[in-house]
Amino acid sequence: QSVLTQPPSASGTPGQRVTISCSGSSSNIGSHTVNWYQQLPGTAPKLLIYTNNQRPSGVPDRFSGSKSGTSASLAISGLQSEDEADYYCAAWDDSLNGNVFGTGTKVTVL
């Protein structure tokens, strides 16, 4: 069972800004960096954001990450149809002594 909580779904029209939250605790987000993954339908997850707000090469700057306390957020600005996917947050967890993933959020482009 995931210890990082995300809303099950989010949606927006093309061009809109969508924000996804990720709620954790002091043993994970409160103490360690947060990462985000994008999983397009039928494909493997892809690293989208690392170390709270860094984008790997090739990831559009429409995607941005932030962290405050025991929560983190992923923002998608200028939403596009190809952004329709599942998004997962993740972090190290001291209680687990390992990696934890969020529950996942399905983004729908209306």
Added chain:
Amino acid sequence: QVQLQESGPGLVKPSETLSLTCTVSGYSISTGYYWGWIRQPPGKGLEWIGSIYHHGSTYHNPSLKSRVTISVDTSTNQFSLELSSVTAADTAVYYCARHESSDYYDSSGYSRNNWFDPWGQGTLVSVSS
């Protein structure tokens, strides 16, 4: 660029052992990094299984620890997963990935950097008699 590819049986009988291998190309495992396994039951979220460092030290998800064995073979540039006593609940797509796990310091002090990149395409393993 670094590429990973999972391989192994797509069907395992209940109570038997699931065995998968991840072949890495474009990067020598012996150079560094951790190497991890993650799974995703059909229609559900991601679950980290465990990871291994190139010299063999491992750590696992406590919920699976007693059933998991992860090993590395630097001569073939592969690492492997064994999951014993499987049940239908172990039916999932199994992914291997390179695992960055390192100390990170900023103005807030110490934290752990921890991410998976890149990932293999995944392989579906079904547990059924």
